[in-house]
Amino acid sequence: MPPQADPEPALIPAITAFEASPDRGRGHARDMRVRWALEEVGQPYDVRLVSFAEMKQPAHLALHPFGQIPTYEEGDLALFETGAIVLHIAQQHRGLLPEEATSRARAIAWMFAALNTVEPPIVEREAAMLMERDKPWFEARAPLLEERARRRLADLSARLDDADWLDGSFTAADLLMVTVLRRPAAADLLDSYPNLEAYIARGEARPAYRRAFADQLAVFTAQSPRPD
Known part of the structure; x- marks a missing residue:
C-alpha cells in the first residue's frame, strides 16, 4: 500500500x-x-x-x-x-450563520441591512461632526443628520423589541449590527433606545x-x- x-x-x-x-x-x-x-x-x-x-x-x-x-x-x-x-x-x-436555509437567508439579509441601511446615516452624521463643525452650514444641517440616524435606530429598536438577537440566535448579522451601533455618531443617541443599549452590551460581553x-x-x- x-x-x-x-x-x-x-x-x-x-x-x-x-x-x-x-x-x-x-x-x-x-x-x-x-x-x-x-x-x-x-x-x-x-x-x-x-x-x-x-x-x-x-x-x-x-x-x-x-x-x-x-x-x-x-x-x-x-x-x-x-x-x-x-x-x-x-x-x-x-x-455565524444558521444551517437551515430560510434562517440563513434572513441572517444574510440582516447583514446587508446593517451595512446598507443602518450604517450610512450614522457614518454621514459622524463625518459631518468630525469635518464640518466649522462650516457655515453645519448648524442647519446637523438636525437633519440626527433625524435620519434616529429614524433608523427607532425602526431597529421596534423590530428588535425585547429579543436578544435580530433573528433567533446570534449570527454574523448581530456581529455587524453591534459594531455599527457602537460608532460614536450612534452611541450618543442610544439613551432613547434602552433595548439597543442592552443589545450592544450582550454583543460586547461575548468572549470572542x-x-x-x-x-x-x-x-x-x-x-x-x-x-x-
Missing part, C-alpha cells in the same frame, strides 16, 4: 489593520469586525499593520482598490470590504468580542490581554 501524502497544512488567513488609528483601538476601525468573526469561529489569523501612506501604495491597492482596511488574504484568495469578508468567514465555518477588542487595543498599548 503506497504511503499516504501528508495532509495540506491549514491556511492561516491574514488581515490588514491600521498601524495608527484615530480611535486608538477603541473598536471602531472596521478590522474589528473581521477580528471578531474570526474569533467567533475559532480561526487563528495573522495581522499586518499598514500606515496611511502604505494604504495608497500599489501593493495595498492591489488588495483594496480604494486604499482602505481591512483586507483578507487566504492562499490565493484576496478580499476587501468588511461585509464580504465576514460573509466569507461565516460561509466557511460553522457558528472581548478577545478581538483586546487584540486590536494591544496595537496601541504595551500589553496584550486576552480574556477567556
Whole structure:
C-alpha cells in the first residue's frame, strides 16, 4: 500500500489593520469586525499593520482598490470590504450563520441591512461632526443628520423589541449590527433606545468580542490581554 501524502497544512488567513488609528483601538476601525468573526469561529489569523501612506501604495491597492482596511488574504484568495469578508468567514465555518436555509437567508439579509441601511446615516452624521463643525452650514444641517440616524435606530429598536438577537440566535448579522451601533455618531443617541443599549452590551460581553477588542487595543498599548 503506497504511503499516504501528508495532509495540506491549514491556511492561516491574514488581515490588514491600521498601524495608527484615530480611535486608538477603541473598536471602531472596521478590522474589528473581521477580528471578531474570526474569533467567533475559532480561526487563528495573522495581522499586518499598514500606515496611511502604505494604504495608497500599489501593493495595498492591489488588495483594496480604494486604499482602505481591512483586507483578507487566504492562499490565493484576496478580499476587501468588511461585509464580504465576514460573509466569507461565516460561509466557511460553522457558528455565524444558521444551517437551515430560510434562517440563513434572513441572517444574510440582516447583514446587508446593517451595512446598507443602518450604517450610512450614522457614518454621514459622524463625518459631518468630525469635518464640518466649522462650516457655515453645519448648524442647519446637523438636525437633519440626527433625524435620519434616529429614524433608523427607532425602526431597529421596534423590530428588535425585547429579543436578544435580530433573528433567533446570534449570527454574523448581530456581529455587524453591534459594531455599527457602537460608532460614536450612534452611541450618543442610544439613551432613547434602552433595548439597543442592552443589545450592544450582550454583543460586547461575548468572549470572542472581548478577545478581538483586546487584540486590536494591544496595537496601541504595551500589553496584550486576552480574556477567556
